[in-house]
Every structure is written in structure tokens, then in C-alpha cells.
Amino acid sequence: MADMQNEEIPFMQRVLDNHFLLLFLGIAVPTVLYIVWGIMEIIAIPIAK
């Protein structure tokens, strides 16, 4: 038991406990993959002949 109290907290647990890192990821991922990429697709549409 003593061991467990002092053992370092695993990396993923620290990530999941870091609420503002999660906030950053939760906004960055969809902003890049969905919004920014989507808008780039629209900008790249050629003009009709």
C-alpha cells in the first residue's frame, strides 16, 4: 500500500486530469480537421467555365 501512495501517476491519467489540456485538444482537433480543412476545400473550388 505504501508503494501505491508514492508511485508516480501514469502519463495518461495525468492527461485526463488536465482539464485545460483537454479543452485545448477538444477545440483544436475539430477546428483543424473539420472547419479549417472544410473551408480550404470550399476556397479551392474552381470557377465555372
Add this chain to the structure above:
Amino acid sequence: MATTYRNCPRTGLQFDTEAEKLMRWNAVVGVVFLLIGGIMALFVILTRWPSVKLLPADQFYLVLTAHGVDMLLVWIIFFEMAVLYFASSTLLRCRLATPKWAWVQFWLMIVGAVMGNYAVLSGESSVMFTSYAPMQASPFFYLGLILFAVGALIGCFVFLGTLVVAKAEKTYEGSIPLVTFGALTACIIAIFTIASGAVILIPTLLWSVGIIKEIDPLMYRVVWWGMGHSSQQINVSAHVAIWYAIAAIAFGAKPLSEKVSRFAYFLYILFLQLACAHHLLSDPGLGSEWKVLNTSYFMYFAVMASMIHGFTVPGAIEAAQRKRGYNNGLFEWLRKAPWGNPAFSGMFISLVSFGFLGGISGVVLGTEQLNMLMHNTFYVPGHFHATVVSGTTLAFMALTYFLVPVLFKRELILPKMCALQPYVFGISMGVLSLVMMGAGTLGVSRRHWDMAFSGAPFQYEWPGAAYLMMGLTGIFGVIAVVGGAMFCLLIVGSLLFGKKLDEGKVTTERTPFPPNTVAANVSSTGSAEHVAVPGTMVLAMLLLVSFVLYYFVNWKYLSEVWGLS
């Protein structure tokens, strides 16, 4: 003014008095808008019922817009604000950060909701919930939505602030509870939702008053859905958190594994919002790579997360019930569950409907090529009535049954009717979603006033089965409205006339969590108290088999339509 706390004598939960007031008011206003949206629902359903066809076209589109806005945004987000305050201040036994700002949240959302409703009901904004530019609503419509969203954003910040306060003041040790983590997921998705909403609605407002000349219609669709679909992903995160909460409250169930459940939420945080692309799969101009990656939540990781939650919630209940000795056969744990308790029955019907009806149909609808079979048909509202109504709204109703004695300190009136309500509402809504999806499979359009196309230059006769499905939609829609009305009546009635309950002690001292004893630590570690959950595995396999069959049946349908390339 010093913060005061109340300890609920029935549950042992501790409420910051100010936060408690905020939860009560947000929930009450939510229910009021549920009632308004429900009245609109009745008009919608009675008009789409081919043999009734109550309203003329203009009024139909008006009530349909109001129904969409009040249900999809107003009712749900008001209730979610209450959930956020509960999951932060109550579950962390912490004071609510900046209660004054929380009241700003409340009033801004009220002003926004009233303004939006006014704009719609005055008849100048029958543009549907989606309000696709260049179709224009009155500026008050956009302004109302913006104010509402800003209010919700403030609520999210109060939630995050409360997490910071709890950590700084060390009201808990280690990690936040799983339910709070679920609420955090909802809050993060809400912030993305509101940011997308701001990016598109502010220019649209300026366009509606003539300051900006044009809004690109395709750009509008992409960014608007960043709000429109994500707002429904807030609901998914929130109602999954409520499933866990009710399982914990009703059974003392503990998650099968904190690691698995939290990691599933982590997948939601990263990928759930990509599904906004579901609405753009049959659109011009967007590449297939963009469509495939986004619509699949980055390789279906968020679907996997939902399947995990769908397993761990009943799994936790099964484990708790088996420990109590309901150990016979595969399903004694389920048979002996408190089916007469509306908090449990509502939650369980919500879980099953969301998984079997909403989840499966959503993934099929959101498959790039299959979407062409259903895009903008009646299948779409069929799907989201299974998710947002059977899933979210029913979960919120279930939680409300728990909250009335706890938060409002009133006994529920008419307990027999309370026990019945989740069945009436849940079952009729389930059948309603199914027949709506049936009609959509036959091609019937959503948001369409007249299946007979009066005034059109030609005739088109829908298959007879489509009329049958629409008739059933009418019948079960009306029953669902009755179920919803029962809920509003029972809750409002209980708040006004329910027997007053002991409210417990109010103090200025915060009561900390009971300390984590070594014994408690030991008992929850390792496999010492391991309980197998075979019943849940059977249910989960049933889901998977239905999922696989239905998925491939739709590919078969697709292979039979005209060639497209």
C-alpha cells in the same frame, strides 16, 4: 455574502445554496420551454399526419421552426446548465465559482430564448432551425440565438471555474468523479459549438441588417453545422454522464473500469464533433477525403466510445445487482431492477433506444455513400428523435424524477402516473422514430407540408406504405406528446403541490467527502471483488449483430439505385 451549504438529508449530497437556486431555475425554465416545444410538436405532427393536415403551409413552417429551436436548443441547454452546476459544485462539494456570472448566464439565455421565439412566432423567421443562408430571418432571430449562446458560454466558464476552485481549495483528492468528467466533456464540446455558432451567426446577423452583402451558402453550411450538430453532441456526452449518475444513485453501481470509461470520454473530446460532416455528405464541393475522415469521427473512434459506454453502463448495473445476490441466470439482475422507479426506467429506456435506434441509424445515415439514400428525408428526423428525444430528453426526464425531492424538496405527486410516464413517452417515441425512418426509407421528405404536392405541375404518388408510415407517425406522435405532457404536468404539479420535505441543515461550513479509507481502496483495486457481466455481453452482442445486419442491408439498397460517379 458568505457561501452557505445545505446537506440533503435523503442523499447526503451537499449543495451550495446559490448553485442550488441556479440549478432549480435553469431546470424549471428548461421544462417551460419543453412544454412550449411540445405544444409546437402537436401542431407539427397533426399537420404531417396525411389524413388530418391541420395547419396551412405558412403556419406549419412557423411551428416547425419554433419546435426545432425550442427543443434542440432551448430546453436542452437550459437543463444542461443545471447539469453542469450539479456536476461541478455538488459532486465536488465545492462552492460555485462566480455565482453572479452564473445569473448573467441565466438571464442572457432567457432574453435570447424569448427574443428568438418572438422572431419566429411573429411569422418573420420561418427559416427552420438551420436557417440556411441566403434564406433570411429577422435580425432578432440571429440576435436571440447569439445572446442565448453567449449565456451558455458563460455557464461553461462558470463550470470550468468551479473545477479550478475545487482543485485549488482541495475539496477532493485525486481525480474528479466520472460523472463530472462526462460533464467536462459536454462543456468542452459546448465551447466548440458556441465558437462555431459565433463565427457564423455574427456575420449572418450583420448580413440580415444589411451591413454585410453576402454570406456564402456553402461556407454557411459547413460552419453552421459546426454548431448545429455539435450542440447535439453536447447532449450525448451529458446524457451518458446522466446514465452513469443514475446507475450510481439507483444501484450504488461503480464503473467497471474508470480507465475505460474515461478513455471513451477522451475519444468523444477528440473526435465526436467531427460528425458535423454528417449533414454535408450529399453536398457539392467538399472532397471525399474530408467527408470520409470527418463523418467517421476519425475512423469511427467516437462510435467505438459510444459502444463502450453502452456496455459499461449496463455492465456496472449488472455487477452491482449481482453483488446484491441477483445472480440467477443471465438476466435476473435486469428483471429484478426497480422498473417502477421512473428515474431508473427512464434511464434504461433511454440507453436502449439510444443504442439500438439512434446509434445504429446515426452511423448508417452518416456513412458517406449511404447518406444519399436518406439525406433530407424523413429518416433524418426519425434518427434524431431516437437520439435527442429518446436518448437525451428521456435521460433528462429520468434525472428530473430524482431531482424533485433532492433539489426542490418536494415529494412527487401521483407516484403511479410517474412510474408510467417513462414507458408511455419512451415506447411511443421509439415506435415514432421507427416509423419515421420507415417513411424516410421510402423517400418521404422532411420539412414538407404536403405529400400530395398540391399546385405542382405533375403528380407523384408515394407508395401506399409511405402513407401508412405517416399515419402511424401521426398516431405515435400524439401519444408521445401525451407522454411529454404527463411529464410537464407531474413535475410542475409536484413543485406546486407535492408534499414538502425536510430540507436538511444549512451551514456556512463545507462538509468534506468522507475520507478514503484504506479498506475502501483495497476493495476497489484488483480483481478481489471482480464480478462477471455475462448478461450485458449478451445484450451488447445483440446490438452488434443488429448493427452489422442493418448496415449491410443498406449497402444492398444502395447497390440497387442508379449508378452515380
Add this chain to the structure above:
Amino acid sequence: MSAILPPADRLWWKQPIDKIEWTWIMLAFTWAMIMFVMMIYWHINGKQNLSTETYKSTREMWTAKAEKFIAENTVRTETDQQIPVVKVAPGGDAYLTASLWKWWPILELEKGQTYKVHLYSMDYNHGFSLQPTNINIQVVPGYEHVVKMTPTQAGTFAIVCNEFCGIGHHSMLGRIYVK
């Protein structure tokens, strides 16, 4: 402890995962991958993939093309509104205009032939919903969408508008003949 309390175990990440739970996770993961690959597979081997060929266009540019197409290929007119019925050459281009509240013109196609159908909306969003086949495509104003279609059945098909476009939305019905 319970889901509404902080985890009792300080190192909850290190708790072992039950076998039955792992089984389900792996099943869910496998199914997720199958569904992902299925969409890509259909792009390679399926016969129903929505074209992404799109051009930005204006009403003037579009009207010039569409009117030329109608003037050169009309075979007859139908109904009181004198809607032109336009026979499209196999493999050729067809221009279909959506506007409040009509689909213009009527197209005449042949079974088994492939056509490039150009879709364009003059005003609001419209929905191209081909019935009873049930193919549904969004038509967004300002964007010319070129969809290659190969009719597989002969008959009379209706084009229902399935995107809300105002008070006359329900009367927006078009037609395609396939011989």
C-alpha cells in the same frame, strides 16, 4: 467507488481491465475499422459514389449555359406551363435548374447510358430527391455540381424538392423520363 465520487484508487489508470470488457472493446474496434474501410472500398469498387466535381458559378453564367442547352435539345413541351422536355445525348451534359419553386426543364434519358447532370440553384438551397429510386443530393446556390448518373430502370421519375425553400416548397416537383 461510485461514478459520482472521485475514484477511490489513486492510480486508477493502473487497474486491470476485465477480460469480458476487453473482448467488447476489441469487437467494437474491429467493427469500427470495417466500417471505415467499407467507405473506401466502395469508392474503389462501388457503383454509387457522389461526384465531387463542383464549380463556383453565377446566375448569369449558369443561365447562358442552361438556356443554350434547352434551346438546342428540346423535343416538345408539357403541361400548361410549357415545360420543355429536353432529350439529352447519351454521354452528354444536362443542365437542371432549381429555383423557387420548380425544376427546369424535364430531362429525357436512356436506360444504361451515362449522363453528366449539372445541378444549380438560382436562389435558396434546394434538395434533389429522385423518386421512387430515392437518391438525394443537396443543391446549394452559387455552386454548379456535376453528377454523373446512369439510369438503371426505365420509367417516369419525380424530382421532389426535399430542402425547405419557402412557402411553395411542396409544389416543387420535377420530372425525368427514362426510356
